[in-house]
Amino acid sequence: MSIMNIISDFEKEKCPCGKTHTAAVEKIIIENGAIGHLPKCINEYNGKKAFILADINTYNAAGEKVCRILDEGGIQYSKYIFGEVSLSADEKAVGCAIMHFDNNCDIIIGVGSGVINDIGKILSNTAKLPYIIVATAPSMDGYASGTSSMSLDALKVSLTSKCANVIIGDIDIMKNAPLNMLKAGLGDMMAKYVSICEWKFSNVITGEYYCERVAGLVRGAVKKCTDNAKALLKRDDAAVRAVFEGLVLGGIAMAFTGLSRPASGVEHYFSHIWDMRELEFGTKADLHGIQCAVGTMYAAKLYDKIKNIEPDKDKALKYVSNFDYDEWSNKLRDFLGKSAETMIELEKTEQKYSVEEHKKRLDVIVSNWDKIIGIINDEMLQPTEAEKLLKAMEMPLKAEEIGIDENIIPMTFEAAKDVRDKYVLPRLAWDLGIMDELKQNICKAN
Ligand SMILES: [Zn+2]
Numbered sequence: 001m002s003i004m005n006i007i008s009d010f011e012k013e014k015c016p017c018g019k020t021h022t023a024a025v026e027k028i029i030i031e032n033g034a035i036g037h038l039p040k041c042i043n044e045y046n047g048k049k050a051f052i053l054a055d056i057n058t059y060n061a062a063g064e065k066v067c068r069i070l071d072e073g074g075i076q077y078s079k080y081i082f083g084e085v086s087l088s089a090d091e092k093a094v095g096c097a098i099m100h101f102d103n104n105c106d107i108i109i110g111v112g113s114g115v116i117n118d119i120g121k122i123l124s125n126t127a128k129l130p131y132i133i134v135a136t137a138p139s140m141d142g143y144a145s146g147t148s149s150m151s152l153d154a155l156k157v158s159l160t161s162k163c164a165n166v167i168i169g170d171i172d173i174m175k176n177a178p179l180n181m182l183k184a185g186l187g188d189m190m191a192k193y194v195s196i197c198e199w200k201f202s203n204v205i206t207g208e209y210y211c212e213r214v215a216g217l218v219r220g221a222v223k224k225c226t227d228n229a230k231a232l233l234k235r236d237d238a239a240v241r242a243v244f245e246g247l248v249l250g251g252i253a254m255a256f257t258g259l260s261r262p263a264s265g266v267e268h269y270f271s272h273i274w275d276m277r278e279l280e281f282g283t284k285a286d287l288h289g290i291q292c293a294v295g296t297m298y299a300a301k302l303y304d305k306i307k308n309i310e311p312d313k314d315k316a317l318k319y320v321s322n323f324d325y326d327e328w329s330n331k332l333r334d335f336l337g338k339s340a341e342t343m344i345e346l347e348k349t350e351q352k353y354s355v356e357e358h359k360k361r362l363d364v365i366v367s368n369w370d371k372i373i374g375i376i377n378d379e380m381l382q383p384t385e386a387e388k389l390l391k392a393m394e395m396p397l398k399a400e401e402i403g404i405d406e407n408i409i410p411m412t413f414e415a416a417k418d419v420r421d422k423y424v425l426p427r428l429a430w431d432l433g434i435m436d437e438l439k440q441n442i443c444k445a446n
């Protein structure tokens, strides 16, 4: 079934979860030579003049082709090509895009992947114009999402922008993307094992909304990707297609639920934390999806450990009564600099460290322990499976392989519970009073 058919299938009736799921994207074309459909798409939106946004890499990869196709189709356009070799999604880039924008244009075409798309979404939202993204790499799952992952005031933030009206995934273009970007795409898909697992047990522990149908959609997409993983390394058409479709579906699953739950869990927080540290301290960071893959590897090992634990109520209560939030806030500040303040602010409304709330959660955890373990067994990758997959893709297994100091991994894990208001593995570890043991185990497990 095509993705557009999946969307209309979900949209046509109320889901058993109680929601009517909708997605903003209007058209998705994934095939070899998909960019040939551009003139028709522009006409469908009554576009008279297109504004093309690309950077030098993506322009070489697909921008020139896009211009040629528009020339042949008799469609006028202006273009702005960022000159930076490594472009960042920040105020400067958005400012450049707006200042170079040609006001005679009535439709925007982003040619690129993560960064260009994030900027393009903001530009089209600001200009109130339809937006088409021509994907150059299946590297992350933001194609169908209505938010932009940006750095703002040197902080990593997720801004509400707008979802592309049309997504064009030309397999002939994407299969020639840098290999690291194909790997990153697979990494962002591997993360979904963790996200679905955490979403499902959070539903048990916190009563948070969960939709089995959306979870099933994501599971199916992940399986297609991992089944094809080896062929991805050879740039096989079907493998590239599976990853791109999976990433688009990941975005749609988020749109369906209005949550990041179906697509990101603790492994994404590992990645966010390393990005925050890069912004704050200039330490190394890698592509989002590569970091998510490494985060998934750590998560797989930690889940394997937690499965063998018997919850001990007294131990958990003692741990929590000894927990000093002010001391912890200062540790967060040392570790993350300015970014820590947003997390500390979040706790004021969230109150996840409230002793009373902890007691209630702990009761639920203890009485549902078998169920929680069952979810972990059903949903999580075994460490050996994760390792096999990463090795088959010639991907890194550890932080140090991507230039990140192995010594910060325990603190990364502990800080991951504060990144967003989501119940993820380190929160479960904290609730059980086993944070310190698990932390010590992370590096030993390697
Ligand atoms: Zn549902």
Ligand SMILES: [Zn+2]
Pocket: 140, 141, 188, 263, 264, 268, 288, 292
């Ligand atoms: Zn992601």
